[in-house]
Amino acid sequence: MISISKLLCDLDAEGDGLRYDAAEGSEKPQITEKKQRRPVVVWNTTRRCNLYCSHCYAGADLDPASGEFTTAEGKAFLDQLADYGAPVVLFSGGEPLVRDDLVELVSYAADQGLRPVLSSNGTLITHEKAAALRDAGLQYAGISVDGLPERNDQFRGEDGAFDAAVRGIENCLEVGLKTGLRYTITEANAPDLEGVVDLLAEKGLDRFCFYHLDYGGRGAEIVDADLTPQEKREAVRRVADMTLEYHDRGEEIETLLVGNYADAAFLVEYAREEFGEAKAQAVYDYLERNGGDPTGERIADVDYQGNVHLTQFWQGYSLGNVRDRPFGEIWEDESNPLLEALRNREEHLKGKCADCQYQSICRGASRLRALAATGDLFEPDPQCYLTDDEVFGTEAGSMVGGAAD
16 A cells, blocks of 8 residues: 555554554554564455445355355464464455454454454445444454445446445444545546545545556456556546645545555656655655565455465465465465565566666556466556656656665
8 A cells, every 4th residue: 555645745644654664753553663574464254245346356246155264264364363473454355244253253353463454345334333343343444435326336236335335434433433435446437536535525534545456356357447557647646636635625634545556656756746856755765665566475365265365356376275274384485486476576577667767666566467468477567657757767867776866
């Protein structure tokens, strides 16, 4: 995740230590005091979902799937994460609220010292369920709204999904559960971007996560619905502009970009354009500490059957299964050639990524999109929208080595 509000507006957030080793200067309580040394783990607790979304990375379905963890197996897995030192476990799906034992599992995670957070479509979060999750120790609920009513409901395959999600947001806020809005942009819902952010502010939410489409699960079936690189650049600029506008009005909304580390380079360029060279350098320094695309390093995924994946979007490849070996052993085993290659990707990147001046803060962005589009893991991400001048430093000056020339 890339925090626009931190980089451009110096807005403190609880993730400053986790992302930027910047806990010491933050006034907010921190998830961790130091940048993460262990991955945030997404747990797809179930493949079942009450909706059928066109972009679902997990390929969730309305019907139950075989092999789902029992409550006891789920707790044993959470023990593995706690023993390994994972800082955060993200309960995801499918739709995690379809599990009858979700509150019990959240409570168990919290008791083991993990930070439990939730990714949900929001439609099943009643007032009572929100209160139960809060009392169990849930620290945050991210609720997906992918456009205003008509477009959101088309995305999710059910009329009324938008209204139900908004009720879920309201229920979370009423019980004092920290809540944010998640939005994945495509050509279909791009016109709703401003309206979705305005909805966030109207409801009193203070966190907005802007997701790029990754080409996994059913997302791989709608690649043609992705924005062009130039449209993507314009959308990210709109998010940055809106973040500054809200900040100037005194509304402290945490705004994050997810899924395309070309955004990191763009924000350096944006900061230079809007604020000057000193600000661009400060943004670059934060992003260099962040370390670029986290796939296979600072983010991991475990599906409902216990298979370990490089990221939640990369469900088609498994590193192993936690029913056979503990998560930590699987994650540390660099005898896996794909895992080793990703962790040393700078040696393998091709094309403009190999020579890009922003390699250290991007690291080639999505390797899954590159693989899906070209068949080669190390070709450039097709959704990189940087100009040649920005990539090679022929216009704005080089940021390589952390100092502008």
